[in-house]
Amino acid sequence: xxxxxxxxxxxxxxxxxxxxxxxxxxxxxKTSVSLxxxxxxxxxxxxxxxxxxxxxxxxRRHLDELYEYGTITAMKGDxxxxxxxxxxxxxxxxxxxxxxxREPLPPLHPRMRKxxxxxxxxxxxxxxxxxxxxxxxxxxxxxxxxxxxERALDIFGSRTYSGCFDAExxxxxxxxxxxxxxxxxxYELLQMYSAPxxxxxxxxIVESDGCYGRIGDGDILxxxxxxxxxxxxxxxxxxxxxxxxxxxxxxxxxxFLASLASIKMLRLGKIAKIRYFGDLDxxxxxxxxxxxxxxxxxxxxxxxxxAVGLYDALLNIGTPLPRKERRLTTQQxxxxxxxxxxxxxxxxxxxxxxxxxxxxxxxxxxxxxxxSEWLRGLHR
Numbered sequence: 201x202x203x204x205x206x207x208x209x210x211x212x213x214x215x216x217x218x219x220x221x222x223x224x225x226x227x228x229x230k231t232s233v234s235l236x237x238x239x240x241x242x243x244x245x246x247x248x249x250x251x252x253x254x255x256x257x258x259x260r261r262h263l264d265e266l267y268e269y270g271t272i273t274a275m276k277g278d279x280x281x282x283x284x285x286x287x288x289x290x291x292x293x294x295x296x297x298x299x300x301x302r303e304p305l306p307p308l309h310p311r312m313r314k315x316x317x318x319x320x321x322x323x324x325x326x327x328x329x330x331x332x333x334x335x336x337x338x339x340x341x342x343x344x345x346x347x348x349x350e351r352a353l354d355i356f357g358s359r360t361y362s363g364c365f366d367a368e369x370x371x372x373x374x375x376x377x378x379x380x381x382x383x384x385x386x387y388e389l390l391q392m393y394s395a396p397x398x399x400x401x402x403x404x405i406v407e408s409d410g411c412y413g414r415i416g417d418g419d420i421l422x423x424x425x426x427x428x429x430x431x432x433x434x435x436x437x438x439x440x441x442x443x444x445x446x447x448x449x450x451x452x453x454x455x456f457l458a459s460l461a462s463i464k465m466l467r468l469g470k471i472a473k474i475r476y477f478g479d480l481d482x483x484x485x486x487x488x489x490x491x492x493x494x495x496x497x498x499x500x501x502x503x504x505x506x507a508v509g510l511y512d513a514l515l516n517i518g519t520p521l522p523r524k525e526r527r528l529t530t531q532q533x534x535x536x537x538x539x540x541x542x543x544x545x546x547x548x549x550x551x552x553x554x555x556x557x558x559x560x561x562x563x564x565x566x567x568x569x570x571x572s573e574w575l576r577g578l579h580r
């Protein structure tokens with residue numbers, strides 16, 4: 201830049217500094233500087249004082265110098281003053297832009313061939329989705345129909361996809377693009393379906409079982425944190441004889457704590473026990489632990505205890521995956537973990553004090569129908 205006058209060179213450096221600090225500019229693209237910011241940058245540049253020379257005249261002279269040097273260009277339009285200044289300038293790139301590396305199309309399973317036409321224009325996360333579904337098909341999976349969130353764990357439930365989604369079981373809620381947005385075709389292709397939510401009402405009608413899934417004449421109310429697992433359990437229990445579960449209800453996360461008192465309105469005297477099953481993470485354990493404390497304060501409510509067999513299954517077959525919630529200290533983990541069966545304390549403490557979680561959807565319909573160990577604590 202030896203051809204530039206010193207004031208013009210210092211003005212250019214001030215513009216570069218503004219772009220780097222305010223716009224995280226890396227020099228590989230042009231970036232805009234408005235006229236007010238341009239004036240502020242100019243006023244930081246030392247220059248000889250010339251009597252009666254207007255600021256706009258000096259700034260215009262330096263800008264003309266930078267235009268000619270090819271480091272900036274003027275935006276269209278000016279400020280309409282006697283000595284017109286542009287409405288802003290474009291600071292031009294100083295570094296070559298990084299070459300975009302074209303991600304190659306992987307060998308596609310026959311059921312995924314249509315993805316080839318979408319590949320080049322797909323967003324990075326959409327391509328991750330294509331790769332995951334394609335790999336799943338290539339693994340010759342069990343195609344027994346499954347609820348959407350359970351199928352999502354079948355496909356995305358490994359550390360390969362950690363951090364790509366808010367939660368792996370919710371991956372299909374976050375994926376877009378032509379392939380994933382055609383829900384009817386996608387559900388048919390992947391042999392999955394949506395588990396319908398239970399009826400939610402502001403006031404529970406005593407004469408109706410509509411807010412709960414009544415699946416037997418037992419005295420246990422089984423509360424399940426998430427809709428998908430709730431309906432998988434209802435379907436699985438429908439084929440089991442001799443269990444003591446009378447009702448299955450979806451706790452809907454923290455809503456369970458708020459609705460705990462409404463349990464007294466359901467067929468009074470028919471519920472003697474409450475068992476709960478949810479995710480193994482800080483929030484998933486804090487909800488039933490808090491509900492258990494509230495139930496102890498009310499003589500008309502049964503204790504809220506863990507569904508031991510279901511937690512056994514989750515710890516045995518689930519794949520721990522990174523979570524977004526912070527780690528707990530050993531001291532912080534004591535209260536929520538204490539609610540669990542003692543046989544689960546050590547593993548649950550390790551999860552809460554580490555960085556992983558276990559989504560309850562790992563205990564899927566396929567497992568529930570093929571095994572009976574999870575019924576521990578739910579028999580008569």
